[in-house]
Amino acid sequence: MSTLVLLLVTGLGLGGLYFLVASGLSLIYGLMGVLNFAHGSFLTLGAFVGVGVARLVGTDTWAGLGLALVVGAATGAAAAALTELGLIRPLYERHIEQVLVTVGLSLATVALFEGIWGPDAQYLTGPPWLESTTTLAGARIPNVAFVTFVAGALVLAGIVLFLKHTRYGLIIRAGVENRAMVTALGIDVRRAFTLVFAVGGAAAGLGGVLASQYFGYVSPHLGGNLLIFAFIVTVIGGLGSLTGAAVASVVVAVLQQLTNYYLGYGDLVVVLLLAVVLLVRPSGLLGRKA
Amino acid sequence: MSGQSMSGPVLQVKNLSARIAGQQVVEDVTFDVPAVGVTAVLGRNGVGKTSTLRAVLGLIERKGEVLLGGERVDGDRTDKIVRRGVGYVPEDREVFAGLTVAENLRLAERAGPNGTSPERRALVAELFPDLVQRAEQRAGTLSGGQQQMVSLARALLNDNILLLVDEPTKGLAPRIVGEVAEALAHAATTVPILLVEQNLQVIERLADTVVVIDAGRVVHTGQAADLLGDPDRIQRLLGVHAGEESL
Numbered sequence: 186m187s188t189l190v191l192l193l194v195t196g197l198g199l200g201g202l203y204f205l206v207a208s209g210l211s212l213i214y215g216l217m218g219v220l221n222f223a224h225g226s227f228l229t230l231g232a233f234v235g236v237g238v239a240r241l242v243g244t245d246t247w248a249g250l251g252l253a254l255v256v257g258a259a260t261g262a263a264a265a266a267l268t269e270l271g272l273i274r275p276l277y278e279r280h281i282e283q284v285l286v287t288v289g290l291s292l293a294t295v296a297l298f299e300g301i302w303g304p305d306a307q308y309l310t311g312p313p314w315l316e317s318t319t320t321l322a323g324a325r326i327p328n329v330a331f332v333t334f335v336a337g338a339l340v341l342a343g344i345v346l347f348l349k350h351t352r353y354g355l356i357i358r359a360g361v362e363n364r365a366m367v368t369a370l371g372i373d374v375r376r377a378f379t380l381v382f383a384v385g386g387a388a389a390g391l392g393g394v395l396a397s398q399y400f401g402y403v404s405p406h407l408g409g410n411l412l413i414f415a416f417i418v419t420v421i422g423g424l425g426s427l428t429g430a431a432v433a434s435v436v437v438a439v440l441q442q443l444t445n446y447y448l449g450y451g452d453l454v455v456v457l458l459l460a461v462v463l464l465v466r467p468s469g470l471l472g473r474k475a
Numbered sequence: 476m477s478g479q480s481m482s483g484p485v486l487q488v489k490n491l492s493a494r495i496a497g498q499q500v501v502e503d504v505t506f507d508v509p510a511v512g513v514t515a516v517l518g519r520n521g522v523g524k525t526s527t528l529r530a531v532l533g534l535i536e537r538k539g540e541v542l543l544g545g546e547r548v549d550g551d552r553t554d555k556i557v558r559r560g561v562g563y564v565p566e567d568r569e570v571f572a573g574l575t576v577a578e579n580l581r582l583a584e585r586a587g588p589n590g591t592s593p594e595r596r597a598l599v600a601e602l603f604p605d606l607v608q609r610a611e612q613r614a615g616t617l618s619g620g621q622q623q624m625v626s627l628a629r630a631l632l633n634d635n636i637l638l639l640v641d642e643p644t645k646g647l648a649p650r651i652v653g654e655v656a657e658a659l660a661h662a663a664t665t666v667p668i669l670l671v672e673q674n675l676q677v678i679e680r681l682a683d684t685v686v687v688i689d690a691g692r693v694v695h696t697g698q699a700a701d702l703l704g705d706p707d708r709i710q711r712l713l714g715v716h717a718g719e720e721s722l
Binding site for chain 1: 557
């Protein structure tokens, strides 16, 4: 029983991380039709810069972690906004080229990160409470799992509130349905594009710092590794559906944890789940039918 | 018909061509829209009427000149053209189904000289009282007629200098057609309208001038009354008899 609780709660924590990456992917695809393969780079950059700044005050302090989260999110947002302005916008309405640019950027940035920070993982120690466990129903749960799950839930709530209660949120929701009609109402939808990239980049940057705490290291491949599962989550949840991404994040992560422990084939099962969803329900769990 | 006197054109379209997916859909189209009244764009199905409106707005790839109030706008993005004071009521309504009626209308509100004012909001509420009652209802759950009201209301919320209205009565019940025509007639007293419409009765009621398009080209321009009073010409240009209700 305690093992099951441990697997479920750590699955929720991992789901929180997946969602932090998948939320941006989902928003960007929903509004712009762009599959952003460079999204993992925003995560990695946010993690390196955030953790780098935290080292100035100590990564094992709450102040250091707080600083890392703020700086990581800001770095991810800035990198994403610059990517949209500099690389995506000039290729407006040319989706294949946009996707190819993001693929190229992801490959180039990994090489760049290796050049700057070295190819090997850099291990770090977080605040003592994050490094320890809390006993729940007999299971000793790593506290960092609670934090990543709560962070994912807070980001979901924040994005939902933003989408529901702000003018730009309204534009984004409308743009996901019919981008051309938003333009035909006199709205410069390109600003919404940049904003969506920035919001997604901030969530990824935040996810990068939390992932470095969850896994205990930061490396040039951190973002790429998480991006694969975030893509799977985004497709299973339904491309463009934020709620679908949230549900799929939890489902995929919990399933991965359970099957990894009991069968040892967690990653394979997740890919099989993806295949089943694509065959049975190609639009995903909560996606709109084509 | 609004029957107002003419002044300089609000919209001039010169040698406009447009393509969709590489295929020519509008070819060398030239016409003016007077600053008052309703100008109807007529033609058989698939001749390029909707594409002409979309090309004017820059929603599809185009070449040629488009002048709004005497200024070239064919180099501008769609949103910039609209902010100059163009209201667009698209074919098939294109309301945002997942948004509420109130959100659809709020999205259409613009700031600036051609934008939304309390008077405009009051006018929309007066013309479409049903929408006020259904403000919190998702637009996707409305009937076709109600969705058309939302689409018209979005255009009428702003102090536009021109409305582009594309087949507003398409697929609507006769009673709703009358309501839509009434709303357009009211709108036409304050703003010129470029109207694509298939219903000859609606055209007869609303249109002052007509532009007839065939195979992507303008084949006739003139006073609506002259065309509608000439059954032979209607038959030749539009392929219908004058007594028929629709093109």
